Every structure is written in C-alpha cells, then in structure tokens.
Amino acid sequence: MKKWREEVKSLSIKILHEEKQMPPLLEKTSLIQRIKKNKVAYFYVLPALVVVFTVSLFPIAYGIGLSFFNLNLYTMGSGRVKFVGLKNYVKALGSLDAEFFAVLMRTFIWTVVNVFFHVVLGLIIALALNRPKLKWKGIYRTFIILPWAVPQFVTALVWKMMYHEQFGFFNQFLKLLGLPPVQWLTNGKIAFIAVIIVNIWLGFPFMTMVATGALQSISREYYEAADMDGASPWQKFRYITLPLLKPAMLPAAILGTIWTFTNFNVIYMITGGGPAKATEIVSTYQFNVLTRQNAYSMAATYSVIVSIILIIITLINMKVTKALHAEEVD
C-alpha cells in the first residue's frame, strides 16, 4: 500500500506538469443532466449544508426578523409581541446619547488603537528579529509567540488576577517600589486602558509572525543594490521594506481588525463590561443585554448592525486583496 502511495505521488507530479499543457474540454449539457451526472456530489455536500442551514443560517435569518419586533422577556410573557419596524434601530443608533451608539464608538476606538499597536509593535520586533546573523532567534521567537499560543481564555483570566487591586501582581510590584496602587479595574478610564494593554499583548505576536514571514521573502539583493547607491537605513526602509511588506501586512491587519472588533473574551473575562459599562464593546454589550435584560429583539438588532459593519469591512478586504494582486502582476 505504501509503495503504491509513493508511486501515486511521483506520478502526480509528472501528470500535473503534463496537465498544464492539455487543452480544456468543452461540453454543453442541460441542467437536469448535470444534476444527474453529479448525483454523488450532493451526498457529499448536503450533510454539512443541512447542519449549517438549520443550526446557523436559519437562526440568523430568524434573528434579522426578530430585530423588527419588540420581543423580550416581558412581552413574551404577556403576549404583547408586535412588529415595530425600525424602532429598535432608531433606538440603538438614533441619537448620540444612545447607549449602543456610545458602545459602538468605543468599539471603534478599541479596534483602531489595538490594531495600530499590534502592527507597529509586530513590525518593530520583526525587524529586530530579522537582522542577519542574530543569535538566539529561536528563543526570542518562542517567548514572543507565547501570548498567541496560550488560549486567550486562560490568559484573559490571568491578567484579570494580576490586575487585582489588593492581591494582584502589578499593585504588589508597585507597593514594593513604594508607589500607590492603581485602580486597574475599578476606575472606568483606567480599566479601558487596562484591557487594551491585554489585547495588545495578545495580538502583536501574530503580526510579528506575519511580518517576519514577509521580511524573509524580501531578497537581499534589493538592499545590496540600495547600499551601492548610498541609501540611508530610513530610505531603505521606506522604499524597499515597506512596499514589499504591504501584500502580507495589509490582509493581516484587516483580519486583525475583524478579530479585534468582534473580540468577546478579553473584555468580558476581565471586566465584564464594567465598571458601570465603561469598557463595554459591542460584543459584550450585546451579551449583557441578552443575559441581564433578556431583551431578545434588541440583542438581535445589535447583531444585525454589527453584521453589516463586518460585511463592509470584509468587502473592503476583498477589494484591497484584489488590488494587491493586480499590483503584484505588474
């Protein structure tokens, strides 16, 4: 069996080469004929589709519908559920005072600040790691990738404990230095910074890895040619490194944006959205509205709004990657 597999593998390389030179085969068949011909395929794809449709997509459609009603624990019990049109959306986004609107703005700030530091730190560290002839690279890399490798859930809880006002690591360290303790999680503004710090710690390793991969694929020749022309390190960075990093960093940054925007664990584990909703971002806010107030329709409304935002970001992502590919071809 093993020998047969190896033969198949070497044969495949040979055939792949030949296949590229064969002309395509054209056939016109009717729809029913095509369905019959590919009968087997349906057996393969249907199980997964059925599961996804019934368990996920149908509920999502149901959720969109929910957002136009006023379903919550009270209306459900008293049978006063009715269609309310866009009232929920107006309630959420209508005024600048609206709580959800504030949460949405905070989510944007959270996302932008985090991704900025992820990319910048990731890049700086990758550049440092990429110096030729640097010793102990492997050790550095292992340390640096730990925040990414350890499950977010665990590290979020660990940070929460370190931020504890009396027994937490940070305040005890400050006490050692004779400094006053910081209200890491009990002061609204500080808490927001505290969770951002955690998320930066969590997110920069990924960017470092992507940047490292991209840096390694830049040929040394470019730099050598630039050296011969007498280019300064800044010029080399600006005109060689940065442009060649773009194809890898840009998609990674957009991925990071999506992940950061929808991140739930970090803030929920550490502050639960508090104190007094000071750290609520959309994902935690929706969860809290659902679990504490049982406001089903409002939660569904928030879902829809977030979905629309994410679809827009994803579409931007697709356009950007298409543009990058077009550039590459040149």
Add this chain to the structure above:
Amino acid sequence: MVAKTKEKIGYLLTHGFLIFTCLLTFIPIWWVLLTAFDKRVSLVSTEFMILPKNPTFDNFVEVLSHPKFLMWLKNSFIFAGGTTLFALTLATLSAYAYSRFDFPGKKAGLASYVIYMMLPTTAALVPQLLIIKYLGIKNSYFSLILIWSAANMAFAVWNLKGYFDTIPKSIEEAAIIDGASRFQIFTMIMLPLARPALAITAIFIFTAPWTDYATSYLFLTDGSKFTLAQGLFGWAADFKTVSWGVFCAGSIIMALPLTILYLVFQKYIIGGLTVGGVKG
C-alpha cells in the same frame, strides 16, 4: 574599525531590546507558573515573589483530584472532541465535492459559507437560544456539538477545499480508470494526502469549544455538563474558596495541550490563515 564597533553596538541594542520585550511578554505566563507551583498558607498572598517560596506540586494534585474539575475536563473533551470529529467529517466530504465536482448549486453553496464567515460569531446566538428553549433540548451534548460544528463549518470547508484544490486531479482519474469508486478515492487517496490541512483545521475546530465561555454559559444550565471554561471562570471569580494557586494549576492544565499544538504547528497555522485571507 568605526563601522565594526557601530555594528556591534547595533547588535547589543537589538539583543537588549529583544530581551526586554521577551521579559515583558513573559510576565503573565511567569505569574501563572509561579502561582501554580507555590504552596500557600492563605488563599491569596500579599507578598511579592519572583520565585515560588515553597515550590510544590500540591496545587496540581488538588486540581486533578477535584471531582468537579475532572468532570469539567471530561465535558470539555466530549464537546471539543465531538465537535472536531463531527465537523471535520462533514467538512471534508463537502470540501472534496466542491473541489472536484462542478454541479448546479456549487457556487451558491460556497457563497453561503462565505457570507456566513463574514458575520460575527454571535449573529445566530439569540435565535438559537430561543429555538433551543422552545425545543427543550437545552442541556444535551449533541445540541451543543451541533451548534459549534455549524459555527466552524464554513471555515473548515473553505480551508480544506483550498488545500484539496492544490492536489492534482489526475491521480484520481488514474484511480478511476483502475476501477476505484469515488468513495475509495476519497478515503484512500485524498484524505492521506490532505493530512497537514486536516491537522490544522482540526486544531482550529478543537479550540472553539475548548475555550468557549459565552455559548456554554447560555446553553448549559445543568452543572454536570459545565465545561472547563465555565468551571475555571467560576474559580477565578471566587478566591474565597478556591486559592489562586489551584486556579493557576487548573489553567495550566486547560491551556497546555493547545499551547503545545500551537507552538509546534505555528508556521502552518499562520500560513494557512494569511493565505486563506488572501484568497478571500
């Protein structure tokens, strides 16, 4: 000469910077290890330590002999393992067909997966909660495995299809000529060749239920079905009965398998993520 010293200083600074960064990055991990291996008289301590004062395995022993912890561990394994097997099976079958066949509805199927991936993970949560309440299947292993499988299906299908696409079709055509059935081709040729992609996808699928809190919290009210995530979250919040040392030991046990997997497979995982992103 000046150039050489400049270079040396440059390297010194670089090393200094990297060492500093590594130390900062390592602090939380260091703290977990420190706390887990330290024997404490009180539940929490006001002393500041760099190394454990009384190194011990006691916390680990306490955790591993804690009946609730073992129950959570069992549940997490059932959920994560069950989801991985179930989702991977369905996804591999689908990915194979999408990669090899051209049939009416192929584009629609793939498009619906793409759309699903664009939505936040909580999009289906509210309705799912209502539906499950309605159907009364709240605390069952199977319903949660279904939910997690559905949530990860799109990613799995896309990832695997992308990998299948890179395997030349001609091998199968040769096997067809030899009289092999489609299913035989699938199981005996495609699957073994796709092992790397299967491994990476499996790691991803496993991570979701293993570390999830929100979904388990919403759908599990029966304490005997709680997951590690729920259990540890409870321990973290309540240091009046559970010492931080015990919590840290439990966290390490929860985190260790995944950490090792991610460290070992890091290159493939990150490669897979960014390539997948580019393909859109």
